[in-house]
Amino acid sequence: MPRYRDMPMDDADNDEDVDTRKLTQEEEDIDAKYPNRPRNTKPSLHFSVLYRELFNPLLANLKKPSAGPKILAQRKKPQEKRRDIINRFITRWRKDVGNDIWPAFRLIMPDRDRERSVYGLKEKALGSVLIKVMRISKDSDDAYNLLHWKQPRIGGSSDAAGAGDFPARCYDAISKRALRTEPGDLTIDEVNDLLNQLAEDSKNHLPVLQEFYTRMNAEELQWLIKIILKQMKVGATEKTFFDCWHEDADGLFNVSSSLKLVCWELCDPEFRLNVSDKGVKLMQTFQPQLAQFQLKSFDDVVKKMQPTETDKVFWIEEKLDGERMQLHLNDDGKFKFWSRKAKDYTDHYGSSVDDEDGTLTRHLKDAFKPGVRNLILDGEMVTWDPIEDAIVAFGTLKSAVIAQKTDDPSAHRPFFRVFDILYLNDTSLINYTLKDRRNALLGAIEPVSRRLEIHTYTEGTTVEDIKVKLREVVAEASEGLVIKNPRSLYSLGDRNDDWLKVKPEYMKEMGENFDLLIVGGFYGQGSRGGGRMSSYMCALKAQDGRFYSFCKVGGGFTAQDYNVIRHKTEGKWHPWNPRKPPTEYIELAAGQAERPDEWIKPEDSLIIAVKGASLGPSDQFKTGVTLRFPRFMKLRDDRSWESALTVTEFYHRKRNMEQAQEENEMQVEHRRAKKRVRKTLKIAGADETVDPVSVNNDHLFDEMDFWIMTESSKPRKSKAEIEGMVKASGGKIFQSDAAAESIKCIADKSVVKVLTLKKKQIEVIRPQWIFDCLDSSYLLPVEADRHMLYIPPGSEDKFEGTVDAYGDSYSRDITVEELEKLLQESGNIKLEDEDPVSQTDISDLKEEISELDPPIGWMFQHVVAYLDTPENATRNNISASPEEILNAYRQSRSRLDNHNNMSLLLCQNLLDFGNGRVVVDFEDPEITHIIIDYEDRTRVKAIRNLLRMRDKIPRVTLSDWVEESWRDQTLLPAENFPIESS
Template structure:
């Protein structure tokens, strides 16, 4: 094992003992209170910065040295993608037993292997790190000799050797650490390896201690090393380094809102309204005569729109639109398709892609960028300025030219009524909706809850046209929908001249969502006796499909035996897949119309009227505010019943409310909210939480009443259990409250934040989240994803897994002709890439099969690390068949046989676009 690098005098991590970092972690774990913990960590960070300044007096501007070596150990879970040690508690236990030469049946070995069950005075059952400390204490030095850099180098060696399957090298590294670290250091090292530190500080808290903008910058680039390097100086702000020319980043996003809530959201302040544009989000970067175009997800489309004033579909037409004194700039906007003949903008529903020149031009559209924000002007980053001030720079940047580069119009508004009127204007103008923006907010990349709000008609009940369509056919489902019709072909009637019952129906759309599995099963049972197999040679005369049967059902049903379904969608778009010549965008079933007979479905004339009336948009109503300020288009809500508050009984002293006579209000986060705090954790007690509630402008009570907004609790005690039984209150976890404290602003609840939800909140969650708590509209964090996984599968049984077969079924159902990347989804493949060198048992991978392994993984295959019972294919190198007979011998002993093939079979599958018969390539 090597020591520190030769440049150790220029690296702070090589000067700081690992023992010092472990001492910090030990102190943090014993310190009570989030603020105190942050102060302790802050002292360590300050010391590191001072040492950094002393070390880099000569190369302060060029060095890449930063706090990253310590930060990656403080937040080991953020290194999951970059560093995979491949070792968990049981693996570590076996390694320790081996390198310490412990007998497998010895008490210490059993303590390590059965750490969850062992109960001793010195060890904590269930905590492997503490049990390892107890076992290692008499066997390790009193104080370690390694620096933070040496520990990081060793951990990187463990990761690389684990990936290369060099077990002996991994054991050597573990032995090196055992010899040179104390038991206390080993305890924290174990927690770093398993990536669960348990010091009571959240990721957001640790990052905020390092720098006030660290979390925001990490959310933008997901690169911990870059965050630590760019924010070395606490005086440097993110807006000064997070946005730079020709470097892609995720733009600021809009949160979902309702127009009758805008006054409350804006707290009575004026706000801006803009039209929501139905195009492609684009960030245009300019430096001199160089241009780059990036999408919302960071994809570059410069090759389409043009890198210089002499190429591309847009740059030649806008290069002269920039003011002469503009050298560098970054503008945020929407890339739209402009129809020069009609002087109108196209929509996504018209099925053209503005990024595809041939398709766009064929439909008469030219690219036009609608600019609504400017983020950089002549090397000055503007993101930290309020929106109101940034907008003044738009006129300094470009001169608008119709149909090529235009400035989005915005108007100032003050009330809910202003917002409703703007939405109704957008509906009348056949627009997608409106954007509401707080003019005092800075620009925050990759943030959805930063002061921008999107409002669409489909977010509001009662504003969208609903279509009554007749089910004409069905498509068999797969996976959990197997054995029944899961998707349905819907159609409309061809009206008769005499007004009699229609005899012919045209296909119109395919719908497969909007109903639960139970509802689907009940409907299938109801229609089971009426389905008939669809024969494409003799199709039914009453049902007419598009030429070539582009949407051919597996079964069809006589119209008079069928039923009408009420379908909601965003708009009607052109399509050659259906006989009507158009179809629905984002259709979903709202209900089965048992009240209407089959022949009263919509007709082809009705569909044409809708297309002509609103250009395909299915917004059929206008929103009006009621006397109470609630939107009449929105679902009705029960009026809150006013109940005289009863005198609350006195509690025991330890349950009484906190004395807040000396508390000063510092924010409006909980203004107007009444909170009942039941209990809290040891480091944030009930009384401390109540004081924080008061600081944030809220009120607290000891027993919830009719005006209580929500209840806070850490654990389900007797009182919490009784409140759950009443089913009246939202009971929220204290972990959510901690996030609010760290963020300094209100954070909407997610299902993972709740101990119990009231009926109203449950209803809202059902609209915004699936049954596992995964949002339909919001990106999840790592912690939220863990919670979602923990709720899947059997109730209370932990994480559920999705099999490769289920993934393949989904791909076949939803992307049958679009994605080749599930080609090997059902295959579990073992790569015979192990070459034995002489008598040495070291296995070295061959480059040919290693590259092939990466390729087939990209196309959906599951790679097995060993030849287990589930392996379906073994791929061998054509140049080395030395283990062929051994593999055949293993296959003979298996109940489930596997195929032994070469790379040629893989290539044949890729050329065929499906799994090619293995027999041709079998060895």
């Protein structure tokens, strides 16, 4: 495709002169801004050099070839070889082209190039253009494969390779009809010019892609597509490229977010940045500090936050559900807003307080205290609903910006919550502690209600402080927490333990398992691709027999889980047709954005147990409610599709969860909750009113009659409340025993009415029976001790068979109080006609179970484990002799019980519970596994040298193998938890 500098000379010389002047002016502007920028003196390298000498070798380096010990010892480590590949390319560039490597780096790291605008091309749109470029029929197999790239490939091969990998799918189609077999003649500079044209004309991509197709072979085009999609995974991180280019490159990028600046300012390897150049600069975007992912336990979090015994205080902040944003204000009163990915949002939020188009800055006239000339703030931009007076869920910022331009006071609005200040009055604050920066923030900001406010925090010192706050944010349907060290400095572009995020999905007591039916599947992409389902849509059973969409679950599955589900449902899936959805089986929400790629009939499907951190409203699912942070727990082979959780049962369990939170003192004040006026429910004959009870077992007590005579003492419920629960579940309320036949008389105290019934020899049932029925969603048999206040003489046999000899119910789950009482009294119970269990019986039982999947109590029955201790990591190194290491093992093993490494102690307990055996002697020939912690990798090579002479070589594996096996309730392959010798 011709470009302006390639146009032939004709009579329009004046037009060409104008273009030339524009180009010259552009270069002059660049020279003025970057006076010391390098200039390449030689032609650019061909694009083929980029992937032949850089991309492909880096990917090959990821695949570690097998080799013997001597060869492995001589071979360079992957990280060393990775740097050698990059350094060779950079050296060739400097020699053959020049010192300006920006043209190459913007293709190597396209997601970091802020100079080029977006292309407006995603996979499906790019596939449509390629179909036109290659001039293939839209009805052909290749066209279908390009447009349905997540699904298995059709035509010619049943192999599903490339499913979920769009560039690979494109290569498959292009290679059949490529115009070139050898690499093309396009240089890196020419590729950049064409990509600029592609970005400038977002409505007409065809001419540029046509030129790429004409001048590139299939492999070049595959890499080009990765660049356009900004999905470059070449086996090396951007930090590795930066470190190979210049020692200060990563630091400069963190404070500037400019790839061009890094390439131009640091073209000389001998040049070093001043300390002032490595700090944040006003009106220049930077890479913000990020929170580290949560550690294994809250105890670990607290230890990281308390490095000394003198100051143990840490800060607990609510994790906001918005977009990370930095605000810059200069002396002229000009604002700039940048996102975490350095995207400029100034047009959205405003450039000054006088900017009438700005949705935020026009409200910030009084947001800064006198004396503040310039500053940089770090915070979260969220959406605020002024009607609900609450933060709206993530993903609504764009609509809030549009709504604010209507000046509707009730519309959603952008709301900036500030949690840090990095620059104030010409002074960088990144080398000050978080505590000092907070003091500076308080002295600089004058909060503007629901426009710009300082994010609050709570001080903590213990694990319980974290749990209390986490319960609070879960109750408010929040994102989670961020734990911060107030003594820490600001780390640009880093993710470290000074900031730790804690999400509610990690709190076991906050979750609730739901048995849900799979009704749809979504194809994965990238590493989760391959034409297989990576996530599933789950549903609840409605009264009309159909299934209502409830949530999408994609986390928690292992490879084995996917294989089992695929095997059990193979051949039963159907492509989802948006024009003709299977509404006779499945009902989606009217505005549901994500629709499954395939669906399955309920009778052909499976039930899975799903755990969620909390429940929240959602218009993306038919139920109107969905799980936050859903996670797969296990496959429910013991349940048929007909027994899936119903909508009614779900809402009943939702009520139970809310009651459990109250009983465990986990409910806190809902600061954002909207006050509502509720109607009262009048009960015939009652002298009080009661709020309607949210019980959804609508027909549990149908055709049943009740006379409620007293309140209940435990749990404490008034007479009217109990009547409301019965009535809401279909029961009828009467005020005497003569009003109906077979009436159930309910009382918890021996009042006069009850004494009258006793004289008449009429049964009196405690209210506890009603509560238990509602909790289980079934009509339970009445138990004598728990449910009966009065049993007429001669009716005792009626209640036999409801509990065992210990008093444990056959029909419902036992409570904690009942279990305590049962354990206290079990020692006094003697069972008749019980023969002692012999060792032969146990051996026979083990032999039978070994042919099936063993229960969790016998999971490790064939494991003989030696637990390595981290004490040796500080005392031994890999150069120690085998005899020294062995002696050290024997000495340290005797102290295992007192060791502070909870991971290995946990392993010992789990092995004991799972019928495994832990040995003390390292030379024990029966050892099957040597279990080591992450911190002990440096000694693995020495351990393996010790084991080489044994006839039976144990497997050396991570302690995670034991913990993950116990969590998944199956013995996982130990080879999935390898340790490399270092």
